[in-house]
Amino acid sequence: MKAPASNPxxxxxxxxxxxxxxxxxxxxxxxxxxxxxxxxxATHDWLxxxxxxxxxxxTELRLPRAMLGALVGFSLGLSGAAMQGLLxxxxxxxxxxxxxxxxxxxxxLAFYSGLSASLSLALPLGGIAGAILATFLLFVLLGRxxxxxxxxxxxxxxxxxxxxxxxxALNLAPNxxxxxEIVFWLMGSLADRSLDHVLLALPLMLLGWGLLLSTAPAxxxxxxxxxxxxxxxxxxxxxxxxxxxxxxxxxxxxxxxSGAIGFVGLVVPHLLRPLVGNRPGRLLLASGFGGAIxxxxxxxxxxxxxxRPELKLGVVTALIGAxxxxxxxxxxxxxx
Amino acid sequence: MAIEAHGIAVALGxxxxxxxxxxxxxxxxxxxxxxxNGAGKTTLLRAMAGLLTPAQGKxxxxxxxxxxxxxxxxxxxxxxxxxxxxxxxxxxxxAVVRLGRLPHRQPFGGATQADxxxxxxxLAHCDVAGFGERTMGTLSGGERRxxxxxxxxxxEAPYLLADEPLAGLDPLHQLEVxxxxxxxxxxxxxxxxxxxDLTLATxxxxxLALLDHGRLVAEGTPEAVLDDARLRSVFxxxxxxxxxxxxxxxxxxxxxxHGQPDEI
Numbered sequence: 246m247k248a249p250a251s252n253p254x255x256x257x258x259x260x261x262x263x264x265x266x267x268x269x270x271x272x273x274x275x276x277x278x279x280x281x282x283x284x285x286x287a288t289h290d291w292l293x294x295x296x297x298x299x300x301x302x303x304t305e306l307r308l309p310r311a312m313l314g315a316l317v318g319f320s321l322g323l324s325g326a327a328m329q330g331l332l333x334x335x336x337x338x339x340x341x342x343x344x345x346x347x348x349x350x351x352x353x354l355a356f357y358s359g360l361s362a363s364l365s366l367a368l369p370l371g372g373i374a375g376a377i378l379a380t381f382l383l384f385v386l387l388g389r390x391x392x393x394x395x396x397x398x399x400x401x402x403x404x405x406x407x408x409x410x411x412x413x414a415l416n417l418a419p420n421x422x423x424x425x426e427i428v429f430w431l432m433g434s435l436a437d438r439s440l441d442h443v444l445l446a447l448p449l450m451l452l453g454w455g456l457l458l459s460t461a462p463a464x465x466x467x468x469x470x471x472x473x474x475x476x477x478x479x480x481x482x483x484x485x486x487x488x489x490x491x492x493x494x495x496x497x498x499x500x501x502x503s504g505a506i507g508f509v510g511l512v513v514p515h516l517l518r519p520l521v522g523n524r525p526g527r528l529l530l531a532s533g534f535g536g537a538i539x540x541x542x543x544x545x546x547x548x549x550x551x552x553r554p555e556l557k558l559g560v561v562t563a564l565i566g567a568x569x570x571x572x573x574x575x576x577x578x579x580x581x
Numbered sequence: 582m583a584i585e586a587h588g589i590a591v592a593l594g595x596x597x598x599x600x601x602x603x604x605x606x607x608x609x610x611x612x613x614x615x616x617x618n619g620a621g622k623t624t625l626l627r628a629m630a631g632l633l634t635p636a637q638g639k640x641x642x643x644x645x646x647x648x649x650x651x652x653x654x655x656x657x658x659x660x661x662x663x664x665x666x667x668x669x670x671x672x673x674x675x676a677v678v679r680l681g682r683l684p685h686r687q688p689f690g691g692a693t694q695a696d697x698x699x700x701x702x703x704l705a706h707c708d709v710a711g712f713g714e715r716t717m718g719t720l721s722g723g724e725r726r727x728x729x730x731x732x733x734x735x736x737e738a739p740y741l742l743a744d745e746p747l748a749g750l751d752p753l754h755q756l757e758v759x760x761x762x763x764x765x766x767x768x769x770x771x772x773x774x775x776x777x778d779l780t781l782a783t784x785x786x787x788x789l790a791l792l793d794h795g796r797l798v799a800e801g802t803p804e805a806v807l808d809d810a811r812l813r814s815v816f817x818x819x820x821x822x823x824x825x826x827x828x829x830x831x832x833x834x835x836x837x838x839h840g841q842p843d844e845i
Contacts, residue, residue: 333670462683462686465683466680466683468668468669468670468672468677468680469663469668469669469677469680469732470663470665470667472627472630472632472661472663473661473662473663476630476632476659476661476663477656477680477681477683477684477736478652478655478656478657478683478684479683522672522673522676523671523672524670524672524676525669525670
């Protein structure tokens with residue numbers, strides 16, 4: 246058996262490289278912050294159980310932030326690749342089915358109602374509730390055996406509704422400061438998150454990742470069209486359910502803990518697709534790691550940048566992502 | 582041993598597409614599914630592949646229903662080649678053909694020797710073995726269609742259902758695909774091919790099934806099915822007939838003008 250020559254790295258090598266890079270930027274993100282931190286001493290104190298200031302900075306600030314960055318990035322990259330595979334469209338992204346906007350609205354509602362003032366986890370819990378409600382609504386709208394066009398249309402409707410509801414909350418905000426806080430939250434950030442956020446999101450995300458990764462063979466088959474995929478033994482209705490459910494769990498909880506972080510789910514699968522021979526199934530895991538790398542890098546860069554107040558993570562990813570889209574438009578125009 | 586469609590009726594969006602169709606596909610035969618546009622050929626093929634559930638009637642695979650077989654077992658038994666020649670992503674030829682092995686995959690199992698053998702054989706049969714590492718986007722339309730046919734053959738299913746595999750091919754490759762389908766049938770598979778070319782249908786198919794307005798109007802040898810009366814009533818054409826090298830041929834010659842007696 247000869248190894249395929251045109252796919253530069255083989256899949257295990259590529260995944261190992263991406264996982265190694267994720268670990269590296271994770272450590273980088275932990276090491277870099279607003280105050281200098283002796284990582285060695287902090288780790289030593291932490292492991293020894295000494296509640297010194299460096300140990301507290303490490304465990305209460307740096308680690309939760311880096312962990313959330315990796316988790317959120319992985320969720321966005323993975324579900325972006327899955328959604329592009331399902332819709333067979335390189336412009337699809339996790340937000341296309343409306344779950345992200347619904348999660349954002351859920352958090353905004355928690356904010357608006359004042360719940361977040363009395364309960365520290367009210368924002369992420371509200372976000373998760375929004376995502377669950379949206380998913381349920383989506384499944385009802387789709388019913389059994391609805392096609393891809395119906396899914397996109399339902400997503401557009403859900404996006405529009407959640408967007409309008411968020412705008413309404415802003416409109417009715419009791420004072421300008423509340424409105425400003427909502428707007429800032431919507432921009433997406435990993436600042437000032439605690440280990441509680443990690444523990445809340447992690448189980449949901451793991452479940453979502455499992456569902457999404459299980460769709461790999463079906464997404465490969467879908468490259469040949471829906472009829473052929475079905476003739477290869479795949480239940481497309483069940484595929485859509487798993488994919489939407491997985492996206493809802495992964496991205497819904499990501500939005501709930503970090504706000505809306507755009508473009509990661511769109512850009513990362515694009516960049517990595519050539520490295521996996523354009524195979525949608527192989528792209529899943531690779532995009533997960535790619536997303537984690539991108540979010541961790543962006544979150545590290547914004548802390549290094551001499552700009553105060555701190556740039557919002559969603560702003561940075563959009564600033565990176567939008568020029569990328571311009572480039573894509575340019576390339577498509579030349580190919581057309 | 583056969584795929585048997587019994588009393589199939591299909592309605593899509595309130596419109597009757599198929600009505601009371603009985604058709605059997607036996608191993609080792611090349612069955613041509615013909616009929617004018619909109620006769621219901623693709624719908625019948627999809628029903629026979631288990632891709633749509635008929636409103637009435639049933640399809641049995643060697644005596645078993647699709648439900649009793651299960652999805653993956655059905656996928657190993659029936660290979661389906663859809664219309665069109667596009668893939669959503671520019672995969673390599675080898676990767677496309679490898680998709681035909683998906684019904685044979687085991688949980689957490691890698692590629693097997695049987696997979697490699699089947700892929701190599703399918704690539705060779707369709708004369709695309711030299712394309713292995715090229716991507717679909719770099720191939721011509723005809724080459725892409727042959728790669729997709731190789732994908733369907735890689736399943737190594739006892740039944741192959743091909744929907745218009747000749748569309749967009751030049752005469753050489755049309756002949757080659759028909760020969761390939763006939764060889765596949767001779768190796769023991771039951772093959773259904775939907776096609777519009779009555780000349781090739783007559784020349785290559787062991788048996789023809791003629792659909793018109795959702796009904797099966799004739800079934801049998803090409804000569805028996807495509808007689809002058811049916812060519813007129815179903816296709817509205819008048820055909821030229823002859824023999825070459827001892828084989829009969831049929832060539833649709835001119836449209837039948839209404840109300841005039843034909844002169845051939």
